[in-house]
Amino acid sequence: MSRLASLRSGPFGVRSFRLLAGGQFTSTIGDYCYAVALPWLVLSNRGGAILLGTVLACYGVSRMVLVPVGGVLADKIGPRTVMLAADTARCVLVAAMAILAARHTASLAALGPVAALIGAGEGLFIPASFAIMPSLVDGEQLAAGNAISTAAVQAGSLLGPALGGALVAATSASTWAFAIDAVSSAVSALTLALIPRRTAAATASAADAAPDAGGGGVLALLKRSRGLQVILVVVIAANLAFGGQGEVALPSLAHARFGAAGYGALLACFAAGAVLGTLAAARTGGLRRPVAFASAIILVNAVADALVPYLGGEAGAAAMLFTAGAANGLANVTLLTVLQKWTPPALLGRVMSAIMLCAFGSFPLSVAVSGLLVRHIGPALFFPIAGGVLAVSALGGLTQREFREFGARGEVPAAGTTARSGEIKKAAT
Numbered sequence: 001m002s003r004l005a006s007l008r009s010g011p012f013g014v015r016s017f018r019l020l021a022g023g024q025f026t027s028t029i030g031d032y033c034y035a036v037a038l039p040w041l042v043l044s045n046r047g048g049a050i051l052l053g054t055v056l057a058c059y060g061v062s063r064m065v066l067v068p069v070g071g072v073l074a075d076k077i078g079p080r081t082v083m084l085a086a087d088t089a090r091c092v093l094v095a096a097m098a099i100l101a102a103r104h105t106a107s108l109a110a111l112g113p114v115a116a117l118i119g120a121g122e123g124l125f126i127p128a129s130f131a132i133m134p135s136l137v138d139g140e141q142l143a144a145g146n147a148i149s150t151a152a153v154q155a156g157s158l159l160g161p162a163l164g165g166a167l168v169a170a171t172s173a174s175t176w177a178f179a180i181d182a183v184s185s186a187v188s189a190l191t192l193a194l195i196p197r198r199t200a201a202a203t204a205s206a207a208d209a210a211p212d213a214g215g216g217g218v219l220a221l222l223k224r225s226r227g228l229q230v231i232l233v234v235v236i237a238a239n240l241a242f243g244g245q246g247e248v249a250l251p252s253l254a255h256a257r258f259g260a261a262g263y264g265a266l267l268a269c270f271a272a273g274a275v276l277g278t279l280a281a282a283r284t285g286g287l288r289r290p291v292a293f294a295s296a297i298i299l300v301n302a303v304a305d306a307l308v309p310y311l312g313g314e315a316g317a318a319a320m321l322f323t324a325g326a327a328n329g330l331a332n333v334t335l336l337t338v339l340q341k342w343t344p345p346a347l348l349g350r351v352m353s354a355i356m357l358c359a360f361g362s363f364p365l366s367v368a369v370s371g372l373l374v375r376h377i378g379p380a381l382f383f384p385i386a387g388g389v390l391a392v393s394a395l396g397g398l399t400q401r402e403f404r405e406f407g408a409r410g411e412v413p414a415a416g417t418t419a420r421s422g423e424i425k426k427a428a429t
Contacts, residue, residue, distance in 0.1 A: 030184025
């Protein structure tokens with residue numbers, strides 16, 4: 001009974017939170033079905049790697065370009081509205097992909113525009129998805145809400161590829177995998193539609209009532225806040241290390257030493273660690289210096305990354321990736337919660353879009369440089385290099401007082417930041 005009471009008193013006691021978490025879990029399963037289906041559609045219809053890369057580039061470029069727009073729209077019309085529109089559009093667009101797959105159509109003229117529109121919708125969706133949580137749960141529950149919601153997404157990312165692969169293997173086509181993604185987007189849109197409009201209205205009223213961080217918008221806020229500046233630099237540096245390691249060095253190492261089954265097992269270990277670390281972050285809401293704590297966890301991540309190739313084969317690599325995943329999940333949710341609490345409500349969507357731009361923007365450079373390094377020095381040596389970059393980014397941030405004390409208890413918050421009213425939470429239940 002006590003455990004049930006604890007659940008009801010936490011984020012799960014808020015109906016709108018349950019709707020959001022359930023919808024995002026379902027949608028993530030569909031997204032990963034899509035991730036399996038698209039390459040299969042292209043490659044099984046003689047499209048080749050160049051066409052696949054071009055179609056993925058159409059998606060990636062439009063996603064990155066629309067991220068800032070998504071942040072602005074989330075602040076102006078509310079994150080729920082932006083997410084609902086994006087999910088509805090994705091449902092239609094992925095259904096179109098299913099039709100193309102049923103017709104065995106794999107050309108740039110057909111797939112490129114649809115992929116670009118899906119990427120644009122994702123770019124609009126992402127900042128809103130990070131900005132919506134403070135409107136659903138109060139400040140004391142924010143860390144737990146972020147942890148549970150992120151863990152639900154990670155769980156979906158574990159189940160989605162397996163389901164997508166099984167569907168493609170069973171039918172020798174991508175049609176049903178695309179169809180599952182379209183249905184999952186419809187389910188997510190439905191859950192968002194069921195979140196009461198008065199929740200979004202209450203959030204918008206709170207944002208409108210708050211001063212706009214002293215005027216000047218997000219650029220002015222960034223100019224005034226040394227701590228936020230350093231956080232963005234750390235995000236860029238960390239993603240420069242992580243992107244190339246995950247997408248180039250790890251598959252290269254697995255290909256040389258462990259085989260395809262070993263690679264899958266390593267990815268599963270990282271994902272399992274990430275789920276554990278994310279759930280552990282539910283208890284970080286009361287930390288005195290959360291950014292300093294997250295930086296210490298990033299250092300653990302860096303050490304684990306550096307040791308992946310050097311601890312006795314696949315078992316050692318799996319243990320280090322599990323540790324790295326746990327540290328990554330714990331640090332990410334801790335930093336996300338700090339930023340949500342610190343940022344003025346009127347600017348939350350735009351600040352989240354700035355964080356996402358720093359992460360996405362560093363990815364192309366990361367994988368390009370990593371490819372060159374792995375080719376010349378081999379994948380094993382890349383891991384201590386990536387771990388070193390990650391460690392330097394965290395240690396460099398810790399040398400800055402504004403970074404160490406960002407979001408600390410007792411710190412004066414950003415101009416215009418207001419406590420989220422209990423009335424917003426009540427409207428969501």
